[in-house]
Amino acid sequence: MEQQIIAAIIVPATAFFTVFLITPFLIKALENRNSTVKDYHRKGGAMIARPGGPSLIAGIIISGIVLYSFFPMMEITAILITTSLAFFVGLVDDKKIMSGWFKPLALAATAIPILVLGVYDSDLAFPLFGEVKIPLLYIAVVVIMISITGNTINSIDVLNGVASGFMVIAATALTISLIILQKYEIAILSLSLVFVSLAFYKYHKFPSTIFPGDSGALTLGVMYGAIAIVGEVEVIAAVALGPAIINSFLFLSSMKRIVEHREIKAKPITLTEDFMLKATSDRDASVTLVRLILAGGKPLSEKKIGFVIFRLTIFSGILSIITALMMGVSL
Amino acid sequence: MIGSSIFVFIFAMWILIIIGGGIAVLILAPISITDYGELNLIISSGIKAVISIALVISWIFILSKVKNWIFRTTLKV
Numbered sequence: 001m002e003q004q005i006i007a008a009i010i011v012p013a014t015a016f017f018t019v020f021l022i023t024p025f026l027i028k029a030l031e032n033r034n035s036t037v038k039d040y041h042r043k044g045g046a047m048i049a050r051p052g053g054p055s056l057i058a059g060i061i062i063s064g065i066v067l068y069s070f071f072p073m074m075e076i077t078a079i080l081i082t083t084s085l086a087f088f089v090g091l092v093d094d095k096k097i098m099s100g101w102f103k104p105l106a107l108a109a110t111a112i113p114i115l116v117l118g119v120y121d122s123d124l125a126f127p128l129f130g131e132v133k134i135p136l137l138y139i140a141v142v143v144i145m146i147s148i149t150g151n152t153i154n155s156i157d158v159l160n161g162v163a164s165g166f167m168v169i170a171a172t173a174l175t176i177s178l179i180i181l182q183k184y185e186i187a188i189l190s191l192s193l194v195f196v197s198l199a200f201y202k203y204h205k206f207p208s209t210i211f212p213g214d215s216g217a218l219t220l221g222v223m224y225g226a227i228a229i230v231g232e233v234e235v236i237a238a239v240a241l242g243p244a245i246i247n248s249f250l251f252l253s254s255m256k257r258i259v260e261h262r263e264i265k266a267k268p269i270t271l272t273e274d275f276m277l278k279a280t281s282d283r284d285a286s287v288t289l290v291r292l293i294l295a296g297g298k299p300l301s302e303k304k305i306g307f308v309i310f311r312l313t314i315f316s317g318i319l320s321i322i323t324a325l326m327m328g329v330s331l
Numbered sequence: 332m333i334g335s336s337i338f339v340f341i342f343a344m345w346i347l348i349i350i351g352g353g354i355a356v357l358i359l360a361p362i363s364i365t366d367y368g369e370l371n372l373i374i375s376s377g378i379k380a381v382i383s384i385a386l387v388i389s390w391i392f393i394l395s396k397v398k399n400w401i402f403r404t405t406l407k408v
Contacts, residue, residue: 129352315338
């Protein structure tokens with residue numbers, strides 16, 4: 001237990017300071033290479049560095065190696081390889097605009113290390129009712145879950161600070177759930193995801209100086225999914241992702257097909273003259289979480305919408321922790 | 332409160348997950364095939380897969396209905 005406590009201090013600290021110290025250099029390097037995108041929601045349309053994925057993956061890999069030196073477990077290796085693959089998928093998408101199907105399919109392939117290294121348990125645990133054994137079907141669960149978690153975090157990355165702030169809250173709930181279920185080593189890795197996201201949030205929050213890009217958002221989402229599978233907390237993890245899942249669900253049910261956001265001409269939100277965001281009444285525009293928050297109400301600032309999403313995520317996180325507590329209860 | 336209906340939606344989604352879990356454990360888990368030798372696992376997994384897909388489709392259908400019911404006043408699309 002003493003070793004776990006020491007690791008629980010050193011690993012997240014390594015994760016935090018790696019991202020915290022590397023990101024300013026990354027911002028400068030990206031700006032020097034003109035690797036910037038316009039922030040359309042900002043007065044004057046500032047140019048923001050992108051992608052921030054390299055600093056996130058650096059924090060994850062370095063802290064992961066530190067954790068591995070404490071606990072040489074195959075589970076840690078599998079999560080790190082899967083996350084790294086997701087980073088490269090995102091990097092390809094950052095450099096070149098790919099079709100709507102590219103990310104779900106490429107992300108599905110990143111689940112291969114988890115399957116090959118056999119670091120999963122094919123029993124799917126549900127609260128109150130116990131477990132269900134699905135040996136072959138579980139392979140599909142692994143592939144689908146990795147693809148979904150990566151894409152949902154990517155699709156919620158629409159406002160300054162939302163993806164990283166969202167991940168701080170969701171991964172905190174996941175960490176607490178893993179501790180409740182006594183999966184301490186995976187909880188420490190989940191804690192490093194919290195601190196990687198927290199350090200990045202410092203630069204990503206409104207007004208952003210860097211955007212995570214696909215490489216950053218997919219890295220965070222896939223690592224979250226991989227931790228959920230290896231830590232055997234799939235249902236709990238899905239509950240904590242509530243607002244992001246709703247966002248993807250609303251988007252897909254309004255578009256009725258898998259499509260890249262950038263391919264849709266009609267925008268779900270518009271800017272007012274004083275740079276506030278308001279929901280559009282365009283029937284061709286997709287329905288998204290942000291549009292839902294703004295629907296029927298007055299225009300809000302980007303920062304305020306971010307805080308509404310964080311409140312929703314805290315609510316989902318509480319439900320996920322309750323779910324974890326209910327795992328020990330049997331009807 | 333801004334987004335209060337979304338809290339209701341998240342809660343409804345959570346309840347549906349728990350109910351879905353109950354159905355999965357009570358209906359899916361007991362399914363086992365014994366008369367086909369080495370194919371037992373594949374056949375029982377196939378049946379479980381079909382039921383799971385049906386469950387997911389019904390879950391999405393119910394969630395769509397809940398969405399329309401909760402948001403029909405705020406989102407006229």
